[in-house]
Amino acid sequence: MSIKGAAYIAGAFEHPLRKAPDLSVAAIHAECARGALADAGLTFGDVDGYFCAGDAPGGVLSMVEYLGLKVRHLDGTDIGGSSYIAHVSHAAQAIAAGKCRVALITMGGRPRSEGRSGVKQKIVAANVPDTPFEIPYGPTAVNEYAMAAMRHMHDYGTTSEQLAWIKVAASHHAQYNPNAMLRDVVTVEEVLASPMIADPLHRLDCCVVSDGGGALVVVHPDIAKNLNRPLVRVMGAGEAPKGLQGGKTNLTYSGAVWSGPKAFEEAGVTPQDIKYASIYDSFTITVLMQLEDLGFCEKGQGGKFVADGNLISGVGKLPINTDGGGLNNNHPASRGGIVKVIEAVRQLRGETNPEVQVKNCDLALVHGTGGGLSSRHGSATLILERV
Amino acid sequence: MGTIYQDRIMTIPEVHPEHKEYWDAAVEGKLLIKKCASCGEFHYYPRVICPHCHSDKTSWFEAKGTGHIYTYSVMRHGKPYAIAFVELDEGPRMMTNIVDCDLDEIRIDQKVKVVFKQSGNQENPGSFIACFTPIESD
Numbered sequence: 001m002s003i004k005g006a007a008y009i010a011g012a013f014e015h016p017l018r019k020a021p022d023l024s025v026a027a028i029h030a031e032c033a034r035g036a037l038a039d040a041g042l043t044f045g046d047v048d049g050y051f052c053a054g055d056a057p058g059g060v061l062s063m064v065e066y067l068g069l070k071v072r073h074l075d076g077t078d079i080g081g082s083s084y085i086a087h088v089s090h091a092a093q094a095i096a097a098g099k100c101r102v103a104l105i106t107m108g109g110r111p112r113s114e115g116r117s118g119v120k121q122k123i124v125a126a127n128v129p130d131t132p133f134e135i136p137y138g139p140t141a142v143n144e145y146a147m148a149a150m151r152h153m154h155d156y157g158t159t160s161e162q163l164a165w166i167k168v169a170a171s172h173h174a175q176y177n178p179n180a181m182l183r184d185v186v187t188v189e190e191v192l193a194s195p196m197i198a199d200p201l202h203r204l205d206c207c208v209v210s211d212g213g214g215a216l217v218v219v220h221p222d223i224a225k226n227l228n229r230p231l232v233r234v235m236g237a238g239e240a241p242k243g244l245q246g247g248k249t250n251l252t253y254s255g256a257v258w259s260g261p262k263a264f265e266e267a268g269v270t271p272q273d274i275k276y277a278s279i280y281d282s283f284t285i286t287v288l289m290q291l292e293d294l295g296f297c298e299k300g301q302g303g304k305f306v307a308d309g310n311l312i313s314g315v316g317k318l319p320i321n322t323d324g325g326g327l328n329n330n331h332p333a334s335r336g337g338i339v340k341v342i343e344a345v346r347q348l349r350g351e352t353n354p355e356v357q358v359k360n361c362d363l364a365l366v367h368g369t370g371g372g373l374s375s376r377h378g379s380a381t382l383i384l385e386r387v
Numbered sequence: 388m389g390t391i392y393q394d395r396i397m398t399i400p401e402v403h404p405e406h407k408e409y410w411d412a413a414v415e416g417k418l419l420i421k422k423c424a425s426c427g428e429f430h431y432y433p434r435v436i437c438p439h440c441h442s443d444k445t446s447w448f449e450a451k452g453t454g455h456i457y458t459y460s461v462m463r464h465g466k467p468y469a470i471a472f473v474e475l476d477e478g479p480r481m482m483t484n485i486v487d488c489d490l491d492e493i494r495i496d497q498k499v500k501v502v503f504k505q506s507g508n509q510e511n512p513g514s515f516i517a518c519f520t521p522i523e524s525d
Contacts, residue, residue: 119464121398132400133432136506136516137484138462143470146460154458154495196463246430246438247420247479251458251472374458374472375482 002236002266007092007103008224009232009384011040011217012345014323014338018181018330020211021113025057025333026066028108028213033067036215041227042102047217049073049100051091053083055109055213055333063106073100079241079378080370081335082280083107084216086380088341089237091218101220108213109333116334117209118142118282119197130244134375141282141334142206144374146198148251149285153200155252155300160200162303163284164191167204167327169311170281174324176353181208182328205284207325212332214342230349231387235269235363238262243376254286254369255379256293263381264295269363271295274383276347276358277318278340280368281325287311290367291318294381313356322347322356337368341382348386362386389489390467397484397506399513405435408447413515418501420479422448431479451476452501454519461490469493473519487520498522 013035015028023031029052037043050071056063060076073094077086084105091103111117118141124131152158168188174180186204194203224231240258243249264270271294281287288302296318297305310316323329323343326336344364346352364384371377402410412419421433425442437445457480459471469485471493485493486502499519507513 119462124398124401126401127403129403129434130432132403132406134482136397136400136514137470137482138395138397138468139470139482140462142464143460143462147458147470147472150460151458151495198460198462198464200460244432244480244482246428246434247432247481248439249472249480 006096032215049103082368082370110211174328236267
């Protein structure tokens, strides 16, 4: 069974706040749910499938009660920040199998208000098999991604200047997003002059820490065609975990090498066909590695590919993250996947700021890396088409 | 000047039943990894069932305790420390810290040997943790 054409994204909503100390996390989920359903022209009563991940307080059971939903299909898959990209695929599968017809995906959180950040040690759950062999060493979000960057530089000659171009592109896009947390355009020199956090990643190689959230509504084709919204069709998807492989790990590639080809095959398209891409940007290195692994350039050539504005809308060959991405716009709950889908939907509908809108944007890719690039992460790829 | 290694409080790891021998050996300054009798492969972190061939014929093997740095990153925010992956001479790559050296002089492919640091602190001491330090090249 393929999910090609099995479902449409009918509703998308991004929470406007970047700091929300007066909202509970559950309330952020609820506000996003209401926004996405209103965007689709549907109601809470229409929802018969619900999807959420580890940011949802109390998981699917607490959230279904809080939201007042009556559903017949549940999915709490958690692969970190890429969970919601996989949820779109899972929703399409469930719709194709007749398990639901209107799937609601929500996420939200407030790490900024709660004082969490990527330089702090990760929280350890009991009985997790790998953590006794990692947690004494002080792994954090930033030094895990930094180790992958260090080895990539060693093997392929990737430079800090090349990584900085990814931040420069994000800042160019963010200047047109009134909700973006950081809106100042920065230069390569400014990225390199920002404080070193974990060699070789500077502060401006890191995404923001923000509150916020988002929601999506994925529906059966019959429902999509009766809604007065542009049609954004699910074309293909792939997902893959990557871990330390019993000690045989290679940190210069991500799980995108597996999830990407599956998605392209299912959609029947190639990287050259993609007009716009939302590429998870927890750190600049994340973008570079994913672009290589998805086949937008040869392995090891990511540095050249991202340089000289090639990722800037209207300037380069592959516009990415036209909302400013995690580097500038937001990274709600330290999980950026849902905003990646939302911006791709905006591009396909032609609803972004005209300054960053990609012309004739009829085919988009969304890709996420959730978790740790140097320990365990979940890769998810999604290809969407405007009909 | 350089960035000289400073001791830091390492989080005490949970000791799971299948890893008791590993932590007991660490007290004696020995690094244990697992070897599989079915496929002949080493693996790390240690498991009851081999992650490569899924046989249960795994047994403890005392690593030489030498290897080279596969990758690393020095945390510059707060007290500096060097997280790394070391590739053991037996093959597996393991997460670790590089210690007892100038952190600014750490390089990929540098030869290193194991040294153990105790986790926790004086009031609440924990297991000994396998770290690595550069081997003098003269």
